[in-house]
Structure formats: structure tokens, C-alpha cells
Amino acid sequence: MSLNAPYTDEIEWPHGLEPFDANSFKIQANPFPHFAWMRENAPVLKARTPTGDLWFISRYQDVQMALRSPKIFSSSTFDPDVLPLILLMDPPRHTRLRETVARAFTPKAVARFEDQIRQLAVRYFDPMMTNGGGDVVEDFAVQLTIGTIGALLGIPVSETARLKSWTDDLANYFGRVARRAPGSPGDKEGVNEFLAFLKSVLEQAVKDEDETVVGNLARLWKSGDMDEADALHFCAFLFGAGHETTTILIANGFLTLCEQPRLLGLLQQDETKIAKFVDELVRFRAAPQRLSRITTQDTEVQGYLVPEGSHVRLLPGSANRDSAKFPDGERFDIDRDTTGHIGFGYGIHACIGAWLARLEAQIAFQLVAQRLSAVRLDGNYPVLFYQGGTLSNTGPRSLHVKLTGQ
Numbered sequence: 001m002s003l004n005a006p007y008t009d010e011i012e013w014p015h016g017l018e019p020f021d022a023n024s025f026k027i028q029a030n031p032f033p034h035f036a037w038m039r040e041n042a043p044v045l046k047a048r049t050p051t052g053d054l055w056f057i058s059r060y061q062d063v064q065m066a067l068r069s070p071k072i073f074s075s076s077t078f079d080p081d082v083l084p085l086i087l088l089m090d091p092p093r094h095t096r097l098r099e100t101v102a103r104a105f106t107p108k109a110v111a112r113f114e115d116q117i118r119q120l121a122v123r124y125f126d127p128m129m130t131n132g133g134g135d136v137v138e139d140f141a142v143q144l145t146i147g148t149i150g151a152l153l154g155i156p157v158s159e160t161a162r163l164k165s166w167t168d169d170l171a172n173y174f175g176r177v178a179r180r181a182p183g184s185p186g187d188k189e190g191v192n193e194f195l196a197f198l199k200s201v202l203e204q205a206v207k208d209e210d211e212t213v214v215g216n217l218a219r220l221w222k223s224g225d226m227d228e229a230d231a232l233h234f235c236a237f238l239f240g241a242g243h244e245t246t247t248i249l250i251a252n253g254f255l256t257l258c259e260q261p262r263l264l265g266l267l268q269q270d271e272t273k274i275a276k277f278v279d280e281l282v283r284f285r286a287a288p289q290r291l292s293r294i295t296t297q298d299t300e301v302q303g304y305l306v307p308e309g310s311h312v313r314l315l316p317g318s319a320n321r322d323s324a325k326f327p328d329g330e331r332f333d334i335d336r337d338t339t340g341h342i343g344f345g346y347g348i349h350a351c352i353g354a355w356l357a358r359l360e361a362q363i364a365f366q367l368v369a370q371r372l373s374a375v376r377l378d379g380n381y382p383v384l385f386y387q388g389g390t391l392s393n394t395g396p397r398s399l400h401v402k403l404t405g406q
Contacts, residue, residue: 035318149242154212
């Protein structure tokens with residue numbers, strides 16, 4: 001006999017933890033205490049919302065099972081014809097779109113950009129060194145990741161601030177329309193401006209016979225093999241996802257070094273540990289903390305009945321700290337075997353840009369290891385965390401640090 005999952009407001013939470021709410025900005029800044037308690041006490045949990053129940057699944061084995069079962073846990077939580085983003089698509093439409101760009105994101109293809117990424121990293125890290133620090137997010141990570149994804153895709157990035165604002169609007173609009181999140185003022189207008197900009201980029205790529213990712217998408221659009229909405233939204237998604245989560249990953253890396261200063265010494269003693277540092281960072285503190293799905297049939301999770309048509313939030317940020325999979329999972333361990341982590345997703349929707357994100361982060365922390373003797377928080381500024389509701393991203397949106405050179 002199947003059990004009924006409890007509601008967040010029906011259970012007694014421990015002292016210091018309010019009932020779990022994915023739209024809480026406070027919880028979004030640090031969801032991990034909630035996740036730890038949920039894994040142990042309420043691995044399947046429901047929340048009441050104005051549009052119906054919302055389900056949360058927090059244990060590794062259950063999150064992985066759901067990601068392995070896209071026919072039961074569908075990504076089409078919102079009509080992809082209304083908002084044609086690949087995150088909302090199931091095969092075969094999802095497969096067709098992904099295959100159009102997959103070759104550009106293979107390890108071999110990404111490796112060709114290594115020198116360019118390194119040059120960008122030095123360009124934006126040098127001024128921070130000269131100034132003795134700064135905002136790691138705005139002064140370094142945003143500049144590096146937007147420059148990198150722009151070069152790979154073939155999108156001009158002369159106005160970084162405007163592009164960052166547009167991708168923020170895209171994330172907020174997507175959250176508001178498809179994820180029951182608050183959104184932000186003017187997000188729809190910003191998205192429309194972004195799409196108009198990308199249309200002009202695609203038009204120019206056709207004229208230039210451009211061989212970039214954007215050029216290939218433009219030719220598919222013009223030949224009729226891809227409609228305009230899919231081409232524009234896919235470009236927008238690739239650009240936004242290609243910089244936003246990596247920006248936060250790098251910022252989370254700096255935050256981790258500030259919290260655990262001994263780690264910098266380990267990176268300096270053995271640079272082979274930089275790749276391990278980045279992989280453990282993705283497990284321990286990746287940007288995306290939830291993945292949205294809808295069930296296509298009745299199914300059971302941990303003995304609880306999840307009815308057909310249920311809106312589910314899988315919590316990979318919780319799953320990655322599950323000690324049943326990763327012993328002592330709440331501890332950052334640079335020497336840990338991270339095999340099987342789902343910080344880059346899993347299955348058909350695994351992050352297509354995972355190799356690029358790894359390379360950018362590794363280059364960033366190579367610079368840190370080679371040039372710094374210390375990195376610490378600048379107490380003159382608060383650490384500001386992302387506030388989009390829905391847990392779509394968790395990490396600093398502003399992180400001021402002081403840097404001491406070697």
C-alpha cells in the first residue's frame with residue numbers, strides 16, 4: 001500500500017529551519033541544512049501552491065532514478081511551443097536540437113579554445129591583482145564566462161553588462177512563466193530585446209557564411225530545417241546557460257577557498273589537484289539545485305505514491321551530498337572520488353557544456369594557485385546570493401574578496 005507524502009507545513013521542522021519553501025530567498029542562499037534534514041526525515045515532500053501541489057525529491061538514488069526515467073519524469077512541465085526552450089522538451093524534439101550543437105561541446109572541440117580562455121582569464125584577473133581584490137563575480141567570473149561562450153558560439157560580446165542583464169531577464173521570465181517563481185519587473189521586455197539582438201546576429205552569420213555554432217543554427221533556420229523560435233530560443237539558452245552557471249561555479253570556488261584557506265595550499269603543492277577541486281566543487285556546491293519534471297503516470301518513490309501529472313522538483317544539490325552515495329557528503333573533500341555526481345545533471349538532459357565549464361574553472365583556479373598566497377572575504381561588503389526563487393541557481397551574485405599575491 002502506497003503512502004501519502006507529507007506537506008512541508010504539516011511536519012515539525014527542527015529549531016532554526018522554517019518549513020521548506022523553494023521560493024524563499026533565505027533558503028535559496030543556503031538550502032543545504034534543509035536538504036540534509038529532508039534526506040533523513042522526509043525524502044519525498046509536498047508543498048501547497050496556488051496552482052497545485054509541488055513535490056520535492058531529495059535522496060541520491062531517487063533523483064538518479066527519476067533522471068534515468070524521462071518517459072515517466074518528463075521535462076515538458078510547460079508547453080514548449082509557448083516557450084520553446086530545450087529544458088522543456090522531451091525526445092525527439094530535444095534530441096534533434098541537442099544534436100545540432102553537440103560536436104561544438106566535445107572535449108576535443110572545447111580544448112581548441114583553451115589558449116583563448118586562458119588569455120581572457122589573465123586579462124580580467126590582472127586588474128583584480130593590481131587592485132588587491134574586487135568583486136569576483138562582476139570583475140572576473142562574468143567577464144571570463146561571457147567572453148568564452150560568446151567566442152565559442154559566435155556571439156559578439158562587446159557589451160557584457162547588457163548581455164548579462166538580458167540573460168538574467170531570460171532566467172527570471174522562464175522561472176515566472178514555467179516554474180511558478182516571482183520573476184522580475186521588465187523580464188519579458190528584456191527577453192524580447194535579447195531575442196531581437198540574437199536574430200540580428202543570426203542574420204549576419206548567414207551573410208558572413210559563419211562556421212560558428214550560431215552560423216550553423218542560422219543556416220538550419222534559413223533552410224527551413226529549424227523554425228525561427230527554436231533557433232532564437234536555443235541561442236538564448238546556450239548563451240545564458242553557458243555563462244551563468246559557470247560564473248556561479250567559479251564564485252562558489254572562491255567562497256570555498258575563503259571558508260577553507262588550507263585548500264589554496266593544497267592546490268599550490270600539487271596542481272593536479274585543481275581538476276579534483278573543481279569536480280568536488282561541482283558535487284558540493286554546483287549552481288543548479290533543482291530540476292523540474294512532471295510525471296506522465298502514477299509512480300512510487302520511497303513507497304510514496306506520486307500521481308500522474310504531479311509537478312516534481314528533483315534536488316541534485318541535495319542528492320550530491322547524500323552520504324549513502326558519497327560518505328560524509330556534507331564535507332568538502334578535495335581527494336574524494338566524485339564519480340557519479342549529478343552536478344552537471346544526468347541522462348538525456350546532462351549539461352552539454354560540462355567540459356567547457358570544467359575547463360574555465362580549472363583555468364581560473366590555476367591562476368589563483370600560481371599567483372596568490374591568500375584569498376579572503378572583504379569584510380567591507382556583504383556576500384549577496386542569487387534571489388530568483390525556485391532554487392534555479394544557488395551561489396554568490398556578488399562576492400568581494402581581498403587578494404594577496406605571492
